[in-house]
Amino acid sequence: MGKVIDSIISGTSGRTGRIVVANVNGYEISRIRPKKLSKAPTPKQALIKERFNKSVLFLASYKEYAKAFFGTKVGLRSTYNSAMSNVMNALVCDMDNLQILPNYHQIQFSKGKGIDLQPLAISSPTPLTIQIDWENNSMGSNGETDYMVA
Numbered sequence: 540m541g542k543v544i545d546s547i548i549s550g551t552s553g554r555t556g557r558i559v560v561a562n563v564n565g566y567e568i569s570r571i572r573p574k575k576l577s578k579a580p581t582p583k584q585a586l587i588k589e590r591f592n593k594s595v596l597f598l599a600s601y602k603e604y605a606k607a608f609f610g611t612k613v614g615l616r617s618t619y620n621s622a623m624s625n626v627m628n629a630l631v632c633d634m635d636n637l638q639i640l641p642n643y644h645q646i647q648f649s650k651g652k653g654i655d656l657q658p659l660a661i662s663s664p665t666p667l668t669i670q671i672d673w674e675n676n677s678m679g680s681n682g683e684t685d686y687m688v689a
Contacts, residue, residue, distance in 0.1 A: 557571050568615075604649070605618060606618050606622075629645040
């Protein structure tokens with residue numbers, strides 16, 4: 540037995556058995572709640588869960604920044620979900636050795652159009668190198684250095 544509430548203002552919400560109905564950002568969503576597991580997860584399932592937990596912990600340090608600057612919201616995919624996908628793809632599961640191999644260089648902290656680099660001077664002090672001097676945007680913090688990877 541369950542109850543589904545239908546309101547013009549708030550949309551549909553409620554639950555009937557394992558079926559849950561919700562209004563998420565104007566979209567009517569019906570889902571099935573997962574069953575509670577009584578047996579222990581397999582080592583591979585535990586590895587996937589550990590990767591998810593590490594991704595959540597990593598993203599927690601810059602969650603608000605990612606919500607503001609990680610691309611744009613598309614449909615039900617929020618900017619936070621996009622940032623989470625990026626972090627999870629960078630933490631690769633090695634199923635043979637049951638370990639997580641982080642590829643930190645693949646993690647993006649922001650995505651999309653940001654502030655353009657405004658170089659003050661570009662030079663080549665030695666062969667195969669480029670030196671770009673740009674305006675100091677560290678807001679007076681000493682010891683901060685900007686790096687650009689090409």
